[in-house]
Amino acid sequence: MSHDEAIILNAVVAPGHDGAAELVVSLRHPNGGLETVSLDAELGFHLMKSCGVSSAADLPGKPWRRILEGL
Amino acid sequence: MYDIVIRGGLVVDGTGEAGFAADVAIQDGKISKIGPSLAAGRREIDAKGRVVAPGFIDPHTHFDVQLLWDGAAKPALEHGVTSIVPGNCSLSLAPLKAADRKAVVGMFQQIEEMPPEAFTIAFDWTWEDFAGYRDAIAKTLSVNVAPLVGHSVIRLFVMGPAAQERTATPAEIAAMQVLLRECLEAGAVGLSTSFVDVDEKGHPVPSRYADSEELDALCAVLGEFDRMLQVVPEFYATDITIARIDQLAELSLKHKIPTTFSPLFDSRGNGDNAPRAIARVEEQFARGARVWPQMQTRPIDLSFSLLRPSLFFARLPRWVRVLRQPLDQRIASLSDPETTDKMIEDAGPDGGLAMFGALVLRGGDAAPAELTGQTLAQIAEARGQGCARTLIDLSLEHGLDVAFLAASLGHEDTARIGPMLAHPLVHIGASDGGAHLASFATYGDTGYLFSEFVQKGHLSLEAAVKKITSDTADIWGLKNRGRLAPGWAADVVVFDAKGLARGEERPVFDMPGGGMRYTRDAVGVDTVLVNGEVAYADGAYTDARSGVICT
Numbered sequence: 001m002s003h004d005e006a007i008i009l010n011a012v013v014a015p016g017h018d019g020a021a022e023l024v025v026s027l028r029h030p031n032g033g034l035e036t037v038s039l040d041a042e043l044g045f046h047l048m049k050s051c052g053v054s055s056a057a058d059l060p061g062k063p064w065r066r067i068l069e070g071l
Numbered sequence: 072m073y074d075i076v077i078r079g080g081l082v083v084d085g086t087g088e089a090g091f092a093a094d095v096a097i098q099d100g101k102i103s104k105i106g107p108s109l110a111a112g113r114r115e116i117d118a119k120g121r122v123v124a125p126g127f128i129d130p131h132t133h134f135d136v137q138l139l140w141d142g143a144a145k146p147a148l149e150h151g152v153t154s155i156v157p158g159n160c161s162l163s164l165a166p167l168k169a170a171d172r173k174a175v176v177g178m179f180q181q182i183e184e185m186p187p188e189a190f191t192i193a194f195d196w197t198w199e200d201f202a203g204y205r206d207a208i209a210k211t212l213s214v215n216v217a218p219l220v221g222h223s224v225i226r227l228f229v230m231g232p233a234a235q236e237r238t239a240t241p242a243e244i245a246a247m248q249v250l251l252r253e254c255l256e257a258g259a260v261g262l263s264t265s266f267v268d269v270d271e272k273g274h275p276v277p278s279r280y281a282d283s284e285e286l287d288a289l290c291a292v293l294g295e296f297d298r299m300l301q302v303v304p305e306f307y308a309t310d311i312t313i314a315r316i317d318q319l320a321e322l323s324l325k326h327k328i329p330t331t332f333s334p335l336f337d338s339r340g341n342g343d344n345a346p347r348a349i350a351r352v353e354e355q356f357a358r359g360a361r362v363w364p365q366m367q368t369r370p371i372d373l374s375f376s377l378l379r380p381s382l383f384f385a386r387l388p389r390w391v392r393v394l395r396q397p398l399d400q401r402i403a404s405l406s407d408p409e410t411t412d413k414m415i416e417d418a419g420p421d422g423g424l425a426m427f428g429a430l431v432l433r434g435g436d437a438a439p440a441e442l443t444g445q446t447l448a449q450i451a452e453a454r455g456q457g458c459a460r461t462l463i464d465l466s467l468e469h470g471l472d473v474a475f476l477a478a479s480l481g482h483e484d485t486a487r488i489g490p491m492l493a494h495p496l497v498h499i500g501a502s503d504g505g506a507h508l509a510s511f512a513t514y515g516d517t518g519y520l521f522s523e524f525v526q527k528g529h530l531s532l533e534a535a536v537k538k539i540t541s542d543t544a545d546i547w548g549l550k551n552r553g554r555l556a557p558g559w560a561a562d563v564v565v566f567d568a569k570g571l572a573r574g575e576e577r578p579v580f581d582m583p584g585g586g587m588r589y590t591r592d593a594v595g596v597d598t599v600l601v602n603g604e605v606a607y608a609d610g611a612y613t614d615a616r617s618g619v620i621c622t
Contacts, residue, residue: 010340011340011385012339012340013340013382013383013385013386014338014339014340014341014373014480014481015371015372015373015477015480015481016307016371016481017306017334017336017371018507018510019371019372019373019374019507019510019511020373020374020375020381020382020510021373021375021381021382021383021385022307022382023382023385024338024339024340024341026340026341035308035309035310036308036309036340036341036343036344037307037308038307038308038338038341039307041379041380041381041382044382044385045380045382045385045391045395048385048391054388054389054391054392055385055386055387055388055391056382056385056386057386
């Protein structure tokens with residue numbers, strides 16, 4: 001695992017403002033900063049696909065930059 | 072003789088002071104006197120055992136379209152809401168050139184989920200300027216309306232299609248300033264903008280193309296009138312929200328205006344979100360800025376159907392694979408016993424009882440109406456199936472158009488949210504009344520404030536009333552509203568303190584063209600008066616049309 005890029009710490013499914021399920025992704029940046037971002041279904045499934053996982057439970061440890069792939 | 076006397080109730084006057092037993096006399100649309108044993112009224116309202124409070128004020132709604140055929144903004148009024156603020160999130164129905172109506176209708180449909188017929192058969196579109204819209208709704212109002220003007224429509228009016236393509240030139244910004252000034256002079260109580268919303272094609276709404284110079288210039292005009300800037304920040308990312316709080320604070324300080332942002336909610340998986348945002352708000356208020364976070368009272372339900380892939384299944388790989396297939400392939404897979412046996416196996420040894428059993432059938436879709444409100448566990452038991460099998464089979468039987476609801480999965484922890492709602496800098500709002508029609512009911516948040524947070528001791532009765540009456544009026548600068556005091560507008564709600572609540576969510580088909588929406592009935596509200604006239608009593612709306620454009 002590289003330490004010079006943002007890494008996914010956790011991914012939790014939660015209802016968003018509009019009642020649709022969202023993926024709440026916690027990140028750790030290389031400088032130690034923590035961040036949390038909510039993804040809608042399209043982006044959430046895209047992240048899972050680009051990280052090569054079929055369950056959100058397998059996202060922790062994957063590089064956050066993968067979300068950019070294919071966008 | 073007074074016009075109306077509300078007799079013998081517990082007067083909770085909106086100031087936060089302790090309630091007291093008194094009569095409330097009303098004359099010529101205003102509170103005339105409050106005290107014991109007042110003289111008779113032409114109409115007497117018995118309020119013994121009831122609370123008599125100022126009408127509630129909802130600062131975040133999207134009733135802009137509905138007001139054109141329903142001046143009561145049903146069911147808002149029956150919940151005790153006597154004043155509403157439409158025009159939030161950068162969208163209003165004026166100022167708007169005829170040529171731009173189609174574009175704005177698309178944006179409204181994206182946000183409000185209102186059927187197309189609402190824009191074609193329900194009203195005559197006669198106006199282009201803000202005063203014209205104001206006059207169009209003012210004829211039949213039963214509630215008071217304090218309208219915002221939307222940044223997106225101002226931009227569209229000045230720039231045309233370029234409003235969704237680029238930043239504005241100095242000349243265009245100057246023209247927007249002139250237009251905003253006209254709207255404020257015509258009764259707008261502020262400007263709304265959005266950094267988040269998209270139109271029906273997924274394109275950012277016009278306000279999102281504005282640069283900081285444009286927003287600053289518009290806030291300068293708001294400063295001339297001491298009017299509100301309402302903002303939808305990037306609420307899905309806490310750090311960006313905090314950056315927006317700082318931006319709003321600078322605008323507030325520079326132009327001496329109040330600002331508010333919405334929504335702010337407590338989220339599973341991001342428990343720091345609301346506390347961090349509130350802490351930043353405290354810091355900015357300490358500097359003298361006014362940045363009011365709006366927080367809703369109701370929990371957030373999660374809803375889905377198998378028509379579209381939902382992240383609800385994000386931890387079930389086989390379900391994800393099937394549900395992300397194109398519709399025809401998805402239906403074929405869900406009809407294949409070998410595939411579904413494996414999916415059901417993944418749902419747990421109990422057949423999905425723990426995972427899916429508490430899901431509720433929402434209704435308003437292709438499922439039989441008699442199943443509305445039942446849990447999947449109940450339906451599965453009646454069918455003699457497991458829950459996962461029932462979820463799949465029931466969906467298949469109705470073309471996958473079966474909506475399921477997982478109740479209270481977000482913003483649901485009363486012990487966390489209660490203290491936030493009670494915080495003096497947290498503005499109770501963000502109901503979104505009149506929006507998300509086909510997704511969930513945006514009504515009854517006021518009742519829920521009392522049934523959940525007052526009953527469980529997080530706010531006193533008086534504090535809760537103050538939060539949604541005088542606090543709201545003061546934040547928005549609404550004159551002579553939000554308190555029960557002689558000379559103030561007679562917007563009054565009479566309710567049962569212990570019984571005030573919201574009804575169960577249910578689908579109704581009362582939109583133009585028979586369109587569906589989810590709604591909630593009021594519980595525990597006896598009487599609602601707007602400007603001294605009884606607008607709702609004994610479970611029914613009256614013919615009163617005493618609502619006004621209020622500023």
